[in-house]
Amino acid sequence: MKDKKLFIVIFVAFFTFSWGFAQNNNDETVKTNWKGFERLHFKIEGKAAFLTRPEKPLPGNPWLWRGRFPDYHAEIDSMLLAKGFHVAYINTDNQFGSPKAVAVWSEFYTHLTSTYKLQAKVALHGHSRGGLFIYNWAKENAEKVACIYADAVVCDFKSWPAGFGNSKGGKKEWEVLKAEYGFKNDAEAKAYKNNPIDNLEALAKAKVPILHTVGLHDEVVPPDENSLLLVNNYIRLGGTATVSPCRSGIQKSKGHHYDIDDPEMVVDFILKHSTKNGPLNASNYHNIRSGLQNSYIQFQRNKKGRVAFLGGSITHNGGWRDSICNYLKNKFPETEFEFIAAGIPSMGTTPGAFRLERDVLSKGKIDLLFEEAAVNDATNGNTATEQIRGMEGIVRHMRKSNPEVDIVMMHFVDPDKMETYRSGKEPEVISNHNRVAEHYGIPTINLALEVTERIDKGEFTWQNDFKNLHPSPFGQGIYAHSMIQFLEDAFSGPIDDDDKIAARNLPKPLDAFNYENGVLLDILTLKLRKGWKVDPVWNPKDGKGTRHNYIDVPMLISETLGSLLKIPFEGNTVGIAVAAGQDAGSIEYRIDKGPWQKRNLFLKWSKSLHLPWYFTLASGLENKKHVLELKIANEKDNQSNGHACRIRYVYVNK
Structure with missing residues (x-):
C-alpha cells in the first residue's frame, strides 16, 4: 500500500511538473490575422511573442525584429510583409534591454531560426526605449545582424529614463530599470559602461549598417544625448551610419512621436541590407587579411611557383583543384609552376600537421599553400583543442620552413554546417580554424556559408545540384568560381618596383602544445x-x-x-x-x-x-x-x- 501511495505521489508530481513545464514554454501556438497576414502567437521563456508571416516569403526567409512598441510605425511592417519579409516580436517590455532581457532575446532568435528557418542575419527595428533592446542584443550578436533601424531611440539610459541630462526622464521607469539591472543606487547606474552608445566595436567590425530617424525637437529622448552621440561614436570606429531628421507631419509628445518622412527609404534600407539582388557576390565570403602579395610577386616577377594543396578527400578528388591550377597557369602564362596534390581522404588537421614534412615540405620551398580540414575535423570528432593544435601546427610549421609562404584556408560545406548556420550559429570547427587564421593573418574562403546562403536564396539546391559533401561537377564549379574570384581580388593591382617579398614574423602561439614540429x-x-x-x-x-x-x-x-x-x-x-x-x-x-x-x-x-x-x-x-x-x-x-x-x-x- 505504501509503495502504491508513493507511486501515486511521484506520478502526480511528475505530471504537475510536466504540465507546468509545457505551460511555461507554451508549446501551443495560436493563429490570428494581422492586416491580411497570418500571425502566430506563442511564448518563449514565459514571454508572449509573435511571428507575422508573409504570403510569399523571399528566398532565405529574411525578417524584421521589432524591439518594443510593435504597433508603432507599423506601416514599415506592412510594406516589408508585402515584399516577403517575416516580422517578429517578443514582449520583454519592462526589462529595458537588461542582460536578462538579452538572454531571452537570444532564446527567441534561436527558436525562430531553428523552428521557422528564418535567415541567420536579422534586421532590427527599435523605437524609443526599444533602442536599449536592439543595441544591447546586437552588440553581443553582431555577426547575426543584417542592419539596424532605430526610430527616436534611447541610446543612453542616463538621458532617459534617468533624466540626468536635458530630458526630464521618467521617475517610475527609472526605478524599474535600476531594479532590473540590479543597481543599488544612481551612482552605480551612472558608472555603468555598457549603454548602446558604448562598446560598438563588434558592430563596426562586422560592418553592420545603421539608420536612425530622429525628431530634432524631441524633448523626451533628445537626439544630442542619444542618436547623434551613438552615430558619432560609431562613425569614429569606422561604422556606416545615416541619420534622417523627420520634420513633416504631426509632431506629438514633445516631439518624441512623429510621422516618418520617407517610410519607403526605411524599407529600402532594410531590403538592401537583408537581401541581395541577383546572385550573391562570392567576395562577401572571403577574408583576404594579410593577402597573397608574396606569391603574387613570386609568380609575376620571378616566374616560378610551387603550389601545394593539403587536405582530405575534397582536396584529393579532382575538380576545384584542377580549376585553380589552370587558373594560375593562365593568369601567369610565363611562370613555371609545380603543383603538389597532398590531399588524402579522411585526413583533418592533426594528420596534416604530422605528415606535412613528408607530403609537402619535402618537395621544396612552397610559395602558396591551400589548406582545408573543416569537414574532416568535425566529422572525425576532433576536439576544439585538437582542431586548433592541428591547424596552428600546420601554419607555424609552414612559416618556420619558409617565412614568406602565403597560405589560404578554405572552409568546405556539409549538411551539419548548413544546419548550424541556419540556426544562427557558426560551426565550432570554423570558429576554431578562424581563430588561427585571424591570429596569423591567414586569408580564408568560407564556402560553407556561401553554399548555404546561395541555396537558401534559391540559386540551386543541395539534392539536385550540389548533391554531396563531395561535390558534384556543378558543386565543384561553385567552389572553383568562388576561389578564383578570391584569387582575382588578391592578385589585383600593379606590383611596384620597390615591392619586395617579405618574411612574416611568427607571433606567440595560441596553444603552446600546437603541432608545429x-x-x-x-x-x-x-x-x-x-x-x-x-x-x-x-x-x-x-x-x-x-x-x-x-x-x-x-x-x-x-x-x-x-x-x-x-x-x-x-x-x-x-x-x-x-x-x-x-x-x-x-x-x-x-x-x-x-x-x-x-x-x-x-x-x-x-x-x-x-x-x-x-x-x-x-x-x-x-x-x-x-x-x-x-x-x-x-x-x-x-x-x-x-x-x-x-x-x-x-x-x-x-
Missing part, C-alpha cells in the same frame, strides 16, 4: 618484441577498401593478445597512424610507466574500409625523452572480428 617516425627503426612483426608490403586479403600510402607499404602488425611494444620518443605529443579495418582490435598504452589507458581502434567505417586513422595517445607532455608502451588488449569492439593493430607510422611533436 610534427614528424612521422619510420616504423623500421623500432625495436620489435615477441608478437610484433613488420610486413614490408602489407596488402589486406579480405577484399575491403584501402587508401593511398596504406597498401603495399611497410606495416608494423600484431594480433597477439598481450604482445607489448616499447617506443622511445622525444617530444610533447605521441600517436599512432593505423589502418583500422574490420578486424581492428583495442590497445592498452601508457607513457613513462604511468597508468594504463585503453583505446578502441575499430571505427564506424571499419567494416568496409581499412581506414587510415591518426590516434593521438598523449599530448601536452613535457618536451623531453619519453617511452610509450602499448599492447594488444584482450577485449575488442563487438563489431570487430579480430584483434589487429596495424601501425603505418608513429608520430611525435618534437
Whole structure:
C-alpha cells in the first residue's frame, strides 16, 4: 500500500511538473490575422511573442525584429510583409534591454531560426526605449545582424529614463530599470559602461549598417544625448551610419512621436541590407587579411611557383583543384609552376600537421599553400583543442620552413554546417580554424556559408545540384568560381618596383602544445618484441577498401593478445597512424610507466574500409625523452572480428 501511495505521489508530481513545464514554454501556438497576414502567437521563456508571416516569403526567409512598441510605425511592417519579409516580436517590455532581457532575446532568435528557418542575419527595428533592446542584443550578436533601424531611440539610459541630462526622464521607469539591472543606487547606474552608445566595436567590425530617424525637437529622448552621440561614436570606429531628421507631419509628445518622412527609404534600407539582388557576390565570403602579395610577386616577377594543396578527400578528388591550377597557369602564362596534390581522404588537421614534412615540405620551398580540414575535423570528432593544435601546427610549421609562404584556408560545406548556420550559429570547427587564421593573418574562403546562403536564396539546391559533401561537377564549379574570384581580388593591382617579398614574423602561439614540429617516425627503426612483426608490403586479403600510402607499404602488425611494444620518443605529443579495418582490435598504452589507458581502434567505417586513422595517445607532455608502451588488449569492439593493430607510422611533436 505504501509503495502504491508513493507511486501515486511521484506520478502526480511528475505530471504537475510536466504540465507546468509545457505551460511555461507554451508549446501551443495560436493563429490570428494581422492586416491580411497570418500571425502566430506563442511564448518563449514565459514571454508572449509573435511571428507575422508573409504570403510569399523571399528566398532565405529574411525578417524584421521589432524591439518594443510593435504597433508603432507599423506601416514599415506592412510594406516589408508585402515584399516577403517575416516580422517578429517578443514582449520583454519592462526589462529595458537588461542582460536578462538579452538572454531571452537570444532564446527567441534561436527558436525562430531553428523552428521557422528564418535567415541567420536579422534586421532590427527599435523605437524609443526599444533602442536599449536592439543595441544591447546586437552588440553581443553582431555577426547575426543584417542592419539596424532605430526610430527616436534611447541610446543612453542616463538621458532617459534617468533624466540626468536635458530630458526630464521618467521617475517610475527609472526605478524599474535600476531594479532590473540590479543597481543599488544612481551612482552605480551612472558608472555603468555598457549603454548602446558604448562598446560598438563588434558592430563596426562586422560592418553592420545603421539608420536612425530622429525628431530634432524631441524633448523626451533628445537626439544630442542619444542618436547623434551613438552615430558619432560609431562613425569614429569606422561604422556606416545615416541619420534622417523627420520634420513633416504631426509632431506629438514633445516631439518624441512623429510621422516618418520617407517610410519607403526605411524599407529600402532594410531590403538592401537583408537581401541581395541577383546572385550573391562570392567576395562577401572571403577574408583576404594579410593577402597573397608574396606569391603574387613570386609568380609575376620571378616566374616560378610551387603550389601545394593539403587536405582530405575534397582536396584529393579532382575538380576545384584542377580549376585553380589552370587558373594560375593562365593568369601567369610565363611562370613555371609545380603543383603538389597532398590531399588524402579522411585526413583533418592533426594528420596534416604530422605528415606535412613528408607530403609537402619535402618537395621544396612552397610559395602558396591551400589548406582545408573543416569537414574532416568535425566529422572525425576532433576536439576544439585538437582542431586548433592541428591547424596552428600546420601554419607555424609552414612559416618556420619558409617565412614568406602565403597560405589560404578554405572552409568546405556539409549538411551539419548548413544546419548550424541556419540556426544562427557558426560551426565550432570554423570558429576554431578562424581563430588561427585571424591570429596569423591567414586569408580564408568560407564556402560553407556561401553554399548555404546561395541555396537558401534559391540559386540551386543541395539534392539536385550540389548533391554531396563531395561535390558534384556543378558543386565543384561553385567552389572553383568562388576561389578564383578570391584569387582575382588578391592578385589585383600593379606590383611596384620597390615591392619586395617579405618574411612574416611568427607571433606567440595560441596553444603552446600546437603541432608545429610534427614528424612521422619510420616504423623500421623500432625495436620489435615477441608478437610484433613488420610486413614490408602489407596488402589486406579480405577484399575491403584501402587508401593511398596504406597498401603495399611497410606495416608494423600484431594480433597477439598481450604482445607489448616499447617506443622511445622525444617530444610533447605521441600517436599512432593505423589502418583500422574490420578486424581492428583495442590497445592498452601508457607513457613513462604511468597508468594504463585503453583505446578502441575499430571505427564506424571499419567494416568496409581499412581506414587510415591518426590516434593521438598523449599530448601536452613535457618536451623531453619519453617511452610509450602499448599492447594488444584482450577485449575488442563487438563489431570487430579480430584483434589487429596495424601501425603505418608513429608520430611525435618534437
